[in-house]
Amino acid sequence: MRIAKLNKKQLDKLSDIASDLALVAVASVILPAALDKFNLTKILLGSVASIIFWLISLWFRR
Numbered sequence: 001m002r003i004a005k006l007n008k009k010q011l012d013k014l015s016d017i018a019s020d021l022a023l024v025a026v027a028s029v030i031l032p033a034a035l036d037k038f039n040l041t042k043i044l045l046g047s048v049a050s051i052i053f054w055l056i057s058l059w060f061r062r
Contacts, residue, residue, distance in 0.1 A: 015060035022053035 006014070029046030033039040 018057035
């Protein structure tokens with residue numbers, strides 16, 4: 001299996017995409033679940049998804 005080597009600019013773009021996905025998870029899952037009808041399951045799952053995407057973003061920035 002061949003893995004592509006990415007340069008710094010490409011890694012930064014991937015980091016931005018992962019960070020944006022985390023923000024989308026917050027805006028589309030966590031906030032409505034917390035403000036409209038309090039749904040603890042959606043809040044927890046959205047939080048886990050956001051944290052995972054933010055960790056991926058930080059990993060790409062290293």
